[in-house]
Amino acid sequence: MSADTAVPVREAPEPRPTAGARRLDRARDALRRAAPALALYAAARLTGMAVMAGWAWWIGRHPLTLLGHYWDGIWYAGIARHGYGLVLPSLTTHGVVFNDLAFFPLFPGLVRAVTTVMPVGPVVAGLFVAWTSAGAAAWGIYAIGERLHGRRTGTLLVVLWGLLPHAIVQSMAYTEPLMTALAAWSLYALVTGRRMWAGALGLLAGLSRPNAIAVAAAIGCATALALLRDRRARTDWRVWTGAALAPLGWAGYVVWAGYRSGGGPFGYFEVQRLWGSRFDFGMNALGFIRHLIIGRDSMAYYMTVAVIAVAVVALAFLLLDRPPAALSVYTVVLVVIAIGGTSYFASKPRFLLPAFPLLLPVAVAMARARPRTVAVTVGALAGLSFFYGTYLLTVARMPM
Secondary structure, three states, X not given: OOHHHOOOOOOOOOOOOOHHHHHHHHHHHHHHHHHHHHHHHHHHHHHHHHHHHHHHHHOOOOHHHHHHOOOHHHHHHHHHHHOOOOEEEOOOOOOOEEEHHHOOOHHHHHHHHHHHHOOOOHHHHHHHHHHHXXXXXXXXXXXXXXXXXXXXXXXXXXXXXXXXXXXHHHHOOOOHHHHHHHHHHHHHHHHOOOHHHHHHHHHHHHOOOHHHHHHHHHHHHHHHHHXXXXXXXXXXXXXXXXXXXXXXXXXXXXXXXXXXXXXXXXXHHHHHHHHOOOEOOOHHHXXXXXXXXXXXXXXXXXXXXXXXXXXXHHHHHHHHOOOOHHHHHHHHHHHHHHHHEOOOHHHHHHHOOOOHHHHHHHHXXXXXXXXXXXXXXHHHHXXXXXXXXXXXXXXXXXXX
């Protein structure tokens, strides 16, 4: 057969990428877009820790102990080591009983898992879980900011979250970074239509902290709106399943802890009451603010008043901006729980750390501002955050 009459060989078509490969490619692309924001966040938190560590060494205290084995971190390390079962009456306050059932199980469970597979103790493991969670939270916060307002706003939203006055908590062996990570990605899944993922992550968030019920409330609200507006949603099993999954983690632990404490299905709330924590619609907070006005106390308490005031104003601006209903409900529930709870007044800013949507209006405004204005604002916030975080851990010495 001559060359002119040879039959051409047809090349086999390239195989189409699988669904898993496509998801992996999307995740890589999302991480690439978020990389500048994550780098800025890491720089902010590392600088904050370095400033705190330098001062701690100067005054003879160990930074690792302050970050990993301080206040609630001691309780989480104890649960990771020995499980639940520690009950201690207060030596200073009559009627107060400290019961480790007040602490939700996901964080100490992860710490226990890390100590099982790595040659580290619970303090280092707790910091590993917290720092990993903080990175995941920053990525999730960026993803929501980018989705709603673009990459510049997403980056500034992450920077603002990392430079809050009390942002040092994001670097401690506390549960706020873990809850924020799960909440942010659950809300992102919700606004992008991934209802099953939203519900599953909401379930895990509910195992992290008491105020994580805000995630289930957000998913419930979004589900109700979807059922009202879209007839097809009423027959979509994923919508119903996602909504059903979301509260199971929180409710499951509350009921289990209640029976474990001997108080029945609602015994968990008695455990909290004996700790001195209950919901009184903010009357205790108002009384403490009055005390600060007519008397004198630690700087941390005055900073707490400032944070609460800014949070209330920021919430008003957020609601005026009309974000997705899920973000509004999530943030409102967190603010109400933080302000309405009793005792541990200085801890209220920490309770507001997962309420990152409060920062959205500021991030949007900064995204439209001149670069010099943004640089001056970020620099001022960084100075306040690094100074105040160092003060909280090395000088204030009060429950956080």
